[in-house]
Amino acid sequence: MDxxxxxxxxxxxxxNNQEQLEATIVDAINNGEEKMLPGLGVLFELIWNHSDESKKQEMISSLEDGIQSDLS
Known part of the structure; x- marks a missing residue:
């Protein structure tokens, strides 16, 4: 199977328009099901590949902040 x-x-x-894209992301996160993670990964890949270096750095900083907050 391919x-x-x-x-x-x-x-x-x-x-999808912006509202639908946001709803997809929010639903996947709120649902919390493991099966949604690959889809979120694909969406993140799209965002990452279409972001300039400053946006990428902002995402990395935000990710680091989120990790630190969750560990606290």
């Missing part, structure tokens, strides 16, 4: 998660995610979101 399963291409990226293609499936792209197909599912290709016609």
């Amino acid at each position: 399963l291409n998660i990226r293609k499936a995610i792209y197909a599912n979101i290709s016609n």
Whole structure:
């Protein structure tokens, strides 16, 4: 079986507007199911690949802050 998660995610979101994209992300996070993690990874990959270096640094800082907050 040839399963291409990226293609499936792209197909599912290709016609979504910003509200729908946000709802997809929020739903996946709030749902908390492990099966949603690959999809979130694909969405993050899209964001990362279309961000400039300053945005990437902002995401890394935000991630670091989130990790520190969760460990506290």
